[in-house]
Amino acid sequence: MQFTVAIDGPAAAGKGTIARAIAETFGFAHLDTGLLYRAVGAKMMMRGRGVIVPELAEKIALELTEADLERDDLRNARVAQAASKVAALPEVRAALLEFQKSFSKRAGGAVLDGRDIGSVICPDADVKLFITASDEVRARRRFEELSRKTPDTRLETVKIDLHQRDIRDASRDVAPMRAVEDALLLDTSKLSIDAAVAEAVALVKKRFEKA
Ligand code: CDP
DSSP states (O other): OOOEEEEEOSTTSSHHHHHHHHHHHHTOEEEETHHHHHHHHHHHHHHTTTOOOHHHHHHHHHTOOHHHHTOTTTTSHHHHHHHHHHTTOHHHHHHHHHHHHHHHTOTTOEEEEESSIIIIIOTTOSEEEEEEOOHHHHHHHHHHHHHHHOTTOOHHHHHHHHHHHHHHHHHOSSSOOOOOTTOEEEEOTTSOHHHHHHHHHHHHHHHHHHO
């Protein structure tokens, strides 16, 4: 059985939590595609000494391994910024395309979350969700998440990171973040995490039972 769920949306809208819950509920494999760009961004910062060099970023993307995705420093705001910069490079996106496409076709079902899943990676996905939340709610959620690991995280810095990335991600020429026409929109601003997950699971269930 092949069944693909595509989840997109801006930074810290709840995509990851929802994707993991869907994967667990339906037994699907899950790919957090943001990790691919974060891993390339992190390596680019190190090897380019802070400068983004397109040819080197492409090479890093082509050579990415599972171990690169397991680094525990990929979640911070500096890496997120570098991720969104390398994500705007067509050569980096092209280098990561096939891996994501083939993951989405796994037997047993797959759920992928990112920015271009419904538009580029899985245009034929069985379910497409676009998860949003207000700027304030997203910043607070990410602030709480980062503060657990890094207590001196500042809300203002988190707000700036999300805002800059949203603008860059939505305005780039290649695979910009957008809600495709056939995506189901889910605004999680006023929902608890449990309620947001329950709503997303119910949306997938409707389609899954028909498949
Ligand atoms: O967790 P959060 O929503 O903050 O970010 P993420 O999903 O880990 O993605 C980090 C960055 O990678 C984003 O700001 C995008 O620039 C980029 N990205 C992308 O361009 N396309 C994707 N499919 C996933 C992430």
